[in-house]
Amino acid sequence: MKLSEIVIHPIKSLAGISVNVAHTTPLGLANDRMMMLVDEHGKFITQRVHSKLALLEVSLSNQELTVSYDGVAPxxxxxxxxxxxxxxxxxxxxxxxxxxxxxxxNQWFSQYLGFRVSLVSYQQSKPRPVDPNYAQADDNVSFADGFPLLVISQGSLDDLNTRLSTPVTMKSFRPNIVVEGCPPYAEDSWKQIKVGEVIFDAVKLCSRCILTTVDPQTGVKREDKEPLKTLSQYRRQAGGVMFGMNLIPRTNGEIRLDDKVEVLA
Structure with a gap:
């Protein structure tokens, strides 16, 4: 097995950035979901409700983020x-x-969305704990939904696409890392993996929501509710419709495309 894709999402629920190498930290991948948009009440904003966020492209150069969309100055x-x-x-x-x-x-984002929002930055001095039901003491997470990283195997996506009339890409599921060279849904049984020299605990299957129905190319929710509709027919468990595995880093280091992936447990 090998690492075939690495993606970071510097601002939660905006478009991701594919990279060749990423540094892991206790919170996940460096620069991943360390910022997010909130409304006037401080509540987080995502594509689940505001699907046009998918159209905001993000690039990163020398620790400067650039956010852009057609027709407006970045x-x-x-x-x-x-x-x-x-x-x-x-x-x-x-x-x-x-x-x-x-x-x-904040005005730039507010004008794009049509209502007042603020961009906020995570404070590492005041960390957000991971759900203790799945974590060790002092495990923390950024503004990701619940866990530092998400992995999906290419085989799982390929299997799903055999069941869909219109195939989807990994962008619909927003994983941080993609692994190829294993059977579909092999990640379901992983307890610990090693990517290059970095060790991750696999702690919980990822339950999927309506965000997966947002077309990342158009920023519009699919009327046929795919791929969630098809996934719900064969991937539903007690905790929801599962696709992908949540990870917590246990060592720090760099991961690179084509790194060997080993199942340790």
């Missing part, structure tokens, strides 16, 4: 821009303290 963002102002934000019931971007940044 927006440049750096960590240094974030003010000392703290805001209490909510993500899946977790209350966190985050730093707020300047008004010009």
């Amino acid at each position: 927006l440049a963002i750096t960590q240094a821009m974030f003010t000392d102002q703290e805001k209490t934000v909510e993500i899946w019931g977790d209350m966190c303290q985050a730093k707020v971007a300047p008004a010009s940044v």
Whole structure:
């Protein structure tokens, strides 16, 4: 087995960035979901409701993010821009303290979405814990839904696409890493894997939601509710419709495309 794709999502629920190499930290991949958009009440915003977020392209160069979409001047963002102002934000019931971007940044996103939002940055000094039912003491997570990383095997996607009239890409599922060279759904049984020299615990299958029905190319939810509709016919378990495995890093280091992937447990 080998690592065939690495993706980071610097701003939660915006388009991801495919990279050749990524550094792992206790929170996941460096620069992954360390920022997110929130409404006036501090509640997180995602494609589940605001599907047009999928059309916001993101690039990263020398620690400067550029966000762009057709017809509008791109927006440049750096960590240094974030003010000392703290805001209490909510993500899946977790209350966190985050730093707020300047008004010009927030206005750019507000104009795009049509209502007032703020871009906020994760504070590593005030970390967000992982669900203790699946974690060790002091395991923390960024603004990802619940766990530091998500892995999906290419075989799982290929199998799903044999069941769909219109194939989908991995972008519909937003994994951080993709593994090839194993049977479909092999990741279901993994307990611990090694990617290159980095070790990850596989802790929980990923339950999927309506976000998977957003077409990443158009930013519109598919009327046929695919691929979630088909997945629900053969991947439903007690905890939901499962596709992919959540990971927690146990060592730090770099992972690279074509790294060997080993199942340790």
